[in-house]
Amino acid sequence: MKATTHRMKDNAVDAMANPALQDSLDRMKTGFSSKRAIARDRLPEFDALRDQGRDIKNRVLANLDHYLEAFEEKVIAAGGKVHWCADAEEANAAILGICQSLDARTVTKGKSMISEEIGLNDYLEANGVTPVETDLGEYIIQLRHEAPSHIIAPAIHLQMRQVEETFREHHRHLDPARQLMEPPQLMGEARAELRGRFIAADVGITGANFLIAETGSTVIVTNEGNGDLTQTLPKAHVVVASIEKIVPTLEDASTLMRLLARSATGQELSVYTTFSTGPRRADDPDGPGEFHVVLLDNGRTDLLGSEFSEMLRCIRCGACLNHCPVYGAIGGHAYGWVYPGPMGSVLSPGLIGIEDAGNMPNASTLCGRCEAVCPMHIPLPRMLRAWREREHDKKLSPRSVRWGLDLWAMLASRPRLYQIATGLAMKLLGRLGRRHGNFLNLPLAGGWTDHRDLPAPEGATFMQQYRKGRRATK
């Protein structure tokens, strides 16, 4: 996917002028956050669980090579194969290779952010393999040729009538008289359309929420059951996952699962939780004949051990998106790359470079709500700031901003000079603003006064008055 984060400001303006999107975002903001709050309150040990989750992932990250190798060993013992891929190109090629070895024409796909990250669908299509998304949200956006706008709710930006329009446009056999007004009706329509695709598919591709070193298992959680059909019906199951998804044991996976659904949707657990270990065994009634795990690095080992290492604890619950005021105002597409919101603003510069993703870490108020709700205690604001430092050190920020900061620091580190200069400025501003108490616009303050009045200063600064002997009361 081509990043458009350099156009983020324009993207955001478009997003804020889109009434359908704004309506969807309004619903999302209150829906997800209140569901999470209720789920959290129902589980007294929720915070203790968060500490455990953080500790599990820290242990993993400190010994990542060990756990990945242990995982591979178990996958092989179960009859599967692991493909180590350094980047998107290698991962795409590995997946296409598997498809071609089976003469695959169509593949079904469970929801996977990693496959969005590597641009898998476009790649497969360009090479004669047709991918069919089976998660309802992913299916809708695939029909519309859009990218996901949220990491757990890919079509959250759409309204039901838009989904209906999309189905009516693409489902050729759809009876015009059929009612498509309610979610179950839309779900039923997608299900009917997808049924044949599940059976026809030669290969099923899913992501993984967790990879378990102890058993060589992969885990996916869904609410629709589409993941199960994707991975059990075709000839081969391909799991594509990034390296940090590994956890040591089944027990660890269950700890993290208790955090995941509560943080994401406020559920105790997702409706379906599916563990896959190897291909079908001789006495299994069904299951894929081949089991492949495509392990993707794509820049993650560079983050490991850096100031961004803690980002690799992320379990992709989306809580930070759901609680972020900026995400809530502009939605996911405006960020301009696969991962939006606070987690995306930290992860994306690590994967595509701060040169391309510079707007993402800057477009945050650093309000800290993302960190407060993150089940893995990821210090997102600290890392957003760290990206800003990298950007500043590389002189990627506008020269006017850097010069402005130099001038400000020169003054602010010389209190007497600072007080004389600011005293004069405030006196002038105070006098200009005395009549209305507010500035409706002010030269050089357009960023502020385009949307807000600027309250006029009282006039004399605190320091001037204090120096003249004013004390606590007049």
Add this chain to the structure above:
Amino acid sequence: MSQRKVALFVTCLVDLFRPTVGFAALKLLEQAGCDVSVPEAQTCCGQPAFNSGDRGNAQKVARGLIEAFEPFDYVVAPSGSCAGMIRKHYPELFAGDDIWEARATALAGKTWELTSFLTDVVGFDAVDASYDGSVTYHDSCSGLRELGVKSQPRKLLDKVAGLNLTELPGAEVCCGFGGTFCVKYADISNAIVADKTEDILATGADTLLAGDLGCLMNMAGKLSREGRPVKVRHVAEVLADMTGDVAPISQGPES
């Protein structure tokens, strides 16, 4: 018991735009029995540079503040954001610096947000103020999440005669100020503050209070631009009974 030697950190926005908040803080601290000084060598905490990724300039400004405030038992600021900068971020700003890290950490340990200092450190509850009106309260992000300031201002406001507090829905949601964010991403900031003003109006309160001047100026500026009849004040002005000293930051359309 000897009096607590408290340095008031006026904060740059209070110093420049709303000195009354500084004098209100001074009054409250004195009412609470503190020996208050205002070191003249103070300017700003360095947040604009820190949050812009300019560590060098942030350190340059922060060193001056550390020197100015070192001699005191406590440093108190009428701002969760500036107190949070010193308390949470100064040690990190100087991490690895042999001399300054220890000095920054020492200062961090004795720096407080005003209402939190009055409540948690001094146990002050002799608020001598009255306010005729219904108010609502916005929890500024830094104070709330970096310093745990939530119950303290409410406890103190509860003592103000005549004051009636209605909780603001989503009081913990950012107002969209975010320091330089509000000018660098003015359109997004505007969308966030527009949501906030809707929530404020929904309370029916005639006055909005908060503990951070940055957030207050942002919300006041938007309320004023929308022509809303909501008065906006720093919580210290109300607690110090100084609402007669200065007009609200915003007070709606001029008649």
